[in-house]
Amino acid sequence: MNVAVLLKQTPDTESVIRIASDGKSVVTDDLKWVVNPYDEFAVEAALRLKEKHGGSVTVISCGPQRVVESIRTALAMGADTGVLIDDPALEGSDSLGVAMALAAAVKEINPDVVLCGSRAVDYDMAQRGPMVAELLGWPHLAMAVSMESDGKTVTIDRPIEGGKVVLESSLPAVVTFGGSHAVWNPRYASLPGIMKAKKKPLAVKKLADLGVDGSQAGTARVTMTSLEMPVARAAGKVIDGGLDTAGKATELVRALHEEAKVI
Amino acid sequence: MGKCVCIIAEFRHGAFRRVSYEVASEGKRLADALGVGLCAVAVGSGVADKAAELGRYAVDKVFAVDDPSLENYLAEAYVPVIASVLEGCDPVAVLLPASVDGKDLAARLSARLKAGLAQDCTQTVCEGGKIKAKRPIFAGKCYGWCEWADGALPIISCRPNVMDCLAPLEDKKAEVEKVQPALVQARSCVKSMELDTSGKVELTEAEIIVSGGRGMKGPENYTMLEDLAKVLGAAVGASRAAVDSGWRPHADQVGQTGKVVNPNLYVAVGISGAIQHLAGMGSSKFIVAINKDPEAPIFSKADYGVVEDLFNFVPLLTEEVKKLKSSCS
Ligand SMILES: Cc1cc2nc3c(=O)[nH]c(=O)nc-3n(C[C@H](O)[C@H](O)[C@H](O)COP(=O)(O)OP(=O)(O)OC[C@H]3O[C@@H](n4cnc5c(N)ncnc54)[C@H](O)[C@@H]3O)c2cc1C
Ligand SMILES: Nc1ncnc2c1ncn2[C@@H]1O[C@H](COP(=O)(O)O)[C@@H](O)[C@H]1O
Numbered sequence: 128m129n130v131a132v133l134l135k136q137t138p139d140t141e142s143v144i145r146i147a148s149d150g151k152s153v154v155t156d157d158l159k160w161v162v163n164p165y166d167e168f169a170v171e172a173a174l175r176l177k178e179k180h181g182g183s184v185t186v187i188s189c190g191p192q193r194v195v196e197s198i199r200t201a202l203a204m205g206a207d208t209g210v211l212i213d214d215p216a217l218e219g220s221d222s223l224g225v226a227m228a229l230a231a232a233v234k235e236i237n238p239d240v241v242l243c244g245s246r247a248v249d250y251d252m253a254q255r256g257p258m259v260a261e262l263l264g265w266p267h268l269a270m271a272v273s274m275e276s277d278g279k280t281v282t283i284d285r286p287i288e289g290g291k292v293v294l295e296s297s298l299p300a301v302v303t304f305g306g307s308h309a310v311w312n313p314r315y316a317s318l319p320g321i322m323k324a325k326k327k328p329l330a331v332k333k334l335a336d337l338g339v340d341g342s343q344a345g346t347a348r349v350t351m352t353s354l355e356m357p358v359a360r361a362a363g364k365v366i367d368g369g370l371d372t373a374g375k376a377t378e379l380v381r382a383l384h385e386e387a388k389v390i
Numbered sequence: 391m392g393k394c395v396c397i398i399a400e401f402r403h404g405a406f407r408r409v410s411y412e413v414a415s416e417g418k419r420l421a422d423a424l425g426v427g428l429c430a431v432a433v434g435s436g437v438a439d440k441a442a443e444l445g446r447y448a449v450d451k452v453f454a455v456d457d458p459s460l461e462n463y464l465a466e467a468y469v470p471v472i473a474s475v476l477e478g479c480d481p482v483a484v485l486l487p488a489s490v491d492g493k494d495l496a497a498r499l500s501a502r503l504k505a506g507l508a509q510d511c512t513q514t515v516c517e518g519g520k521i522k523a524k525r526p527i528f529a530g531k532c533y534g535w536c537e538w539a540d541g542a543l544p545i546i547s548c549r550p551n552v553m554d555c556l557a558p559l560e561d562k563k564a565e566v567e568k569v570q571p572a573l574v575q576a577r578s579c580v581k582s583m584e585l586d587t588s589g590k591v592e593l594t595e596a597e598i599i600v601s602g603g604r605g606m607k608g609p610e611n612y613t614m615l616e617d618l619a620k621v622l623g624a625a626v627g628a629s630r631a632a633v634d635s636g637w638r639p640h641a642d643q644v645g646q647t648g649k650v651v652n653p654n655l656y657v658a659v660g661i662s663g664a665i666q667h668l669a670g671m672g673s674s675k676f677i678v679a680i681n682k683d684p685e686a687p688i689f690s691k692a693d694y695g696v697v698e699d700l701f702n703f704v705p706l707l708t709e710e711v712k713k714l715k716s717s718c719s
Contacts, residue, residue: 140646140666144531164647248646250527253509257497266466266578269494286641287490288592290585296578307640307647309633348542349506351534363693375696376706380714387676389655
C-alpha cells in the first residue's frame, strides 16, 4: 500500500507570536520550526499502514529550503522518500494555490491513500486536505481519531459536536487527522532512524516539474492583509482579602454573579 | 432575487443547529451593509418542511435540497449539490458555520468553486463595499484580517458562539424553493452516527466550561468538577496533561492541539496555564483560575484568581453556586 503524507513545517507550539513591521506577517527570526503536530499524527498512521500492508510512505511538503529538516524528521520516523516543492511562485499564493501544487505532486506518486493533518497549527487554515481531495476528484474522510484499512477501503471515526460518525471510503482517498497526542502517540525518531534518514531520497521540485501553472497556483484569491494582537488580558484580581476558603468561594460566586454577570 | 449574501444552514436530525442562526444573523448584517438580500441553502432529509423557519433570522429565501440520501453530512455528496445551488444564485459572499462539518464542507467547496476561504471567522465587516473578515491564527495568539481579490468569491466560516444572534422575528417565514440538483454516486459513506443524548454540552459551543488539569491528581476526582459543571450548566474540559494521563477523553482537550473554545466563563482548575493551553481558551470572556501555586502563569490571564487547594475549594464553590441558583429561582 503506497501512502503519501502531506506535511507542513510550523513554528513550535511554544512560540510567542509577534507581528512583523509590515503589519501582516509574523516575526520568524527566533522561531523554532517543527513538524505540524497533526501531520506527525498522519506520519504515525502512515507508518502503521506500511507495517500492516507493506508498501512505501512518501512525504510531500511545500515550503522553503528549511523544510528539508522536517521532511528528514519524518524520514527518521520511518517514511521512505521525501518531496519538497520549493518555488518562489508560491509565495504569493493562498491555501488553494498550495493545494494545487500538492495535488499535482500526489498525482505523480499515485498513492493508494493521502494522509494529512486536519489543520496546521500556524495559520489554522484547516483547508488543504479537503481541497487536495476535491482537486483530485477523490473522496475524503476528515478529522480521523482512528483509522483502519484492509488495503481496499479505509474507515475512520470522526467526532462531531455531541457525537461521532463512522465514515468509510474505497481507495484512493484522502484522510485528514484530528485527535491529540494521546490518541496517536506519534513515535520518536530513533538514533539509527536519524542516521538512515540522511541517505533516504529527497527530491526538490519546482511547479514546472509538476506541470503546475505558476500563475494559477501562485495567485491568491484571499490574503491576510493585516494582523492584530488579541486585546491584552490584564491579570484580574486575586480573591483574597484575608478570607478563609469558604469566604473566598462566597466572594467568587458574588463577583461572577454581580460583576461579571456570567452566572 | 438579485444579488445576495448566501448562508449555508446546518441541519441535523430534523432541526437547524443554533450556529446556523448566528451565521444568518451575521449574514444579515453583511447583506444590509452591502445593500443586498439574504438567502440560504439548506440540505438534508426533511429540510424543506423546516426551511421557512430561517425567516425568523432574516433569511429572505431558502433553496432547500431535500433528499433521504442526504440525511447525514458527507462531503462528497453535499459539495456538488451545494456548489450547483450557489452557481445558480450567484451570491456576493457565502457564510456557513465553522462547525466540524461546516469547516470540512467549506474547504472542499472553495476548491470546487475556486473561491477564497477564510475559516473560523469571528467578525465580518464591509468597508467601501469590500468584505473583510477577522480570524484567529496560531490558535488565538494573534488575529488576521482577510481580504479578497477582485472577482474572487468570499467563503467565510463563522466560529460558533461568537457572533451575536438577532432577536428572532417570531412570525416571519422565508420563501422556500425546493431544488433537486443531480446527486453524485459517492465512493465514501457514513457507516453510522451516534449522538450523545445525555444533554452534554459541546465544548466549542458551551457558555461555561469547567476544566481540570494535572492538579486533579486522578480520573476519579473529576466527579468533583462534574458536580460543579452540573450546577453551572457547564461543559467539562481538560488540559493535555490530564488527557495524556488517560484521565479524560481526548475530545475534552482544550488548547492549541485540542479544542479552541470561547465560552463566557472558563474555570481552570489545577491547570498551570502553559502557552498551548492559554492559546485555546484565551478568548473566553471571563477566566477564573483555581490553583494552589500563586506563581502559576494562568493567574496572569485570569479575571479572578483563587490561590487554594482545589480539593478544599471546589466543593465549597459548588455549594455556593447551588445557593445562588436556589435563591435566583
Ligand atoms: C506540541 C504540543 C502541543 C500541546 N498542546 C496542548 C494543548 O492543546 N492543550 C494543553 O492543555 N496543553 C498542551 N500542551 C502541553 C502544555 O505544554 C502543558 O504541558 C500542559 O498544558 C500542562 O497541563 P497542566 O496545566 O494540567 O499541568 P501542569 O503544568 O503540571 O500544572 C498543574 C497545575 O496544577 C496545580 N495544582 C497541583 N495540585 C493542586 C491542588 N491540590 N490544588 C490546586 N492546584 C493544584 C499546580 O500548581 C500546577 O499549576 C502541548 C505541548 C506540546 C509540546
Ligand atoms: N505547505 C504545505 N505542504 C504540505 N502539506 C501542507 C502544507 N500546508 C498544509 N498542508 C497539509 O494540509 C493540512 C492542513 O493545513 P492547513 O490547511 O494549512 O491548516 C496540514 O496538516 C498538512 O497536512
